[in-house]
Amino acid sequence: MRAVEIRGAFGLDRLRVGERPDPKPGPGEVVVRLRAASLNYRDLLMVRGHYNPRQPLPLIPGSDGAGEVQAIGSGVTRVAVGDRVCPIFAQRWLGGEPDPRRLRSTLGGPLNGTFAEQIVVSEEGLVAIPSYLSDLEAACLPCAAVTAYNALVTEGGLTAGQTVLLQGTGGVSMFALQLAQALGARAIVTSSQDTKLEHASQLGAWAVLNYDQEPQWGQRVKKLTGGRGVDLVVEVGGGGTLAQSLAAVRVGGRIAMIGVLSGATSELALTSVLMRRVRLQGIMVGSRDSFEALNRLLEVHQIRPVIDRTYPLDEARAALEWMASGSHFGKIGLTI
Ligand SMILES: NC(=O)c1ccc[n+]([C@@H]2O[C@H](COP(=O)([O-])OP(=O)(O)OC[C@H]3O[C@@H](n4cnc5c(N)ncnc54)[C@H](OP(=O)(O)O)[C@@H]3O)[C@@H](O)[C@H]2O)c1
Incomplete structure (x- = not known):
């Protein structure tokens, strides 16, 4: 099979498309013929060696993919050959709370990922694709959409009539925009x-507001909400934006801490956190149960992912460079 590999050393210029032996399913395992993948900011960090500099190489990057079951090992009962499926992000996190073992089972590092023609996973590490979605659309879901779902629904508790602040227009935030509308927020x-x-x-x-032209956007958000503040912030900025998020959130509101695009450390007025009873909740994508709950919500509202551009697998490097440029809106896809 053909696969994109980080081989020898980290760096976008070290990315190669190579040949690997076709995977064979062991007992309880499934080989998926991947038809599409999509990019997450994490893939860019992984390829550059910024996500985990100690990640053993070679590695097939990519945590999002979709395709059909090509072969099953002995004892497999959850799926059959021909089923359309997505591998889940954290292969061992099926439901409940995450723990270190579950969080170490993520595709695209430490485990080999989805920028390949085939992948072998446990039969437990798959979800069915909603039938109205194409392979490319389904390939956008496992990381960004599940993260947005957990930020808004599972952890955020967002309900109809509430207001959420979304930072930037990347994959996670545009899924959050679509889900917020579906929830009536x-x-x-x-x-x-x-x-x-x-x-x-x-x-x-x-x-909408331009955070470059209006760096102190927290007060503006407060005004927009009649002085109350937003119920929830989807925080992808991190260090450079958290103070504004704190200014923008209502008393008793929540900040879903997802990314650190603007810095990994922050100096904060902690009295404001406690006096205003703000809840800061870290998010790490989500479990298989969350993915299946997301799919039910997507299906009811017939939501289709916002896809900016699509590249062939061989041009994964160009796709990652497009992501690095920050020019995209929503997701970037790969066809396989
Ligand atoms: N914790 C988790 O489970 C989890 C899951 C998925 C992603 N993440 C993280 O979440 C972040 C977003 O991921 P993604 O895949 O959605 O990335 P993406 O598609 O590349 O989107 C990034 C977008 O963020 C915006 N942005 C950049 N700097 C910003 C800043 N200082 N303030 C506000 N917005 C800023 C930009 O939007 P504009 O171009 O519109 O300005 C950019 O297009 C990344 O840090 C990623 O690692 C975490």
Whole structure:
């Protein structure tokens, strides 16, 4: 099979498409013929060696993929040959709380990932694809959409009539925009680019603001919500944005801590956190149960992922470079 590999050393320029032996399913295992994959910011960090510099190489990157079951090992009962499936992000996290063992079972590092023609996983590490979605659309779900679902629903408790602030217009935030609307909530979207803000408005954002032109956006968000503040912030910025998020969130509101695009450390007014009873909740994607709950919500509302561009597998490096440029809106896909 053909597979994209980080071989020898980290770096976008070290990415190669190579040949590997076709995987064979052991007992309880399934070989999936992948038809599509999608990129996450994590893949860029992984390829550059910033996610885990001690990750053993070679590694097939990619944590999002979709395809059909090609072969099953002895004892497999959850899926059959021909079923359309997505491998889940953390292969051992099926439900309940995560623990270190479950969190170490993620595709695209430490385990080989989805930028390949085939992948072998446990029969437990798969979910069925909603029938209305194409392979490419389904390949956008395992990391970004499950993360958005957990930020808004499982941990965020977002309900109809509430307001959520979404940072930037990348994969996680655009899924969060679609899910917020499905839940009957209002979304305020920030971006560094006005054209992306227009696009977010067309997709249903209730209000938009440019965080480059308005670096102190927290107070503006408060005004937009009549002085109350938002119920939830989807925090992908991290260090450089958390203080504004704190200014934007209501008393008793929540901040779903997802990414550190603007820095991994922060100096915060902690009295504000306690006096205003703000809840800061770290998010790590989610379990198979969350993925299946997400799929039910997507199906009811017939939500289709927002896909910016698609590249063939051989051009995975160009796709990652496009992501690094920050020009994309929503997800970037790979066809396999
Ligand atoms: N914890 C988890 O489970 C989890 C899961 C998925 C992703 N993540 C993390 O979440 C972040 C987003 O992931 P993604 O896959 O959605 O990435 P992505 O598609 O590359 O989106 C990144 C977007 O974030 C926006 N951004 C960049 N710097 C920003 C800043 N200082 N303030 C506000 N927005 C900023 C930009 O939007 P504009 O171009 O519109 O300005 C950019 O397009 C990454 O840090 C990723 O590692 C974490």
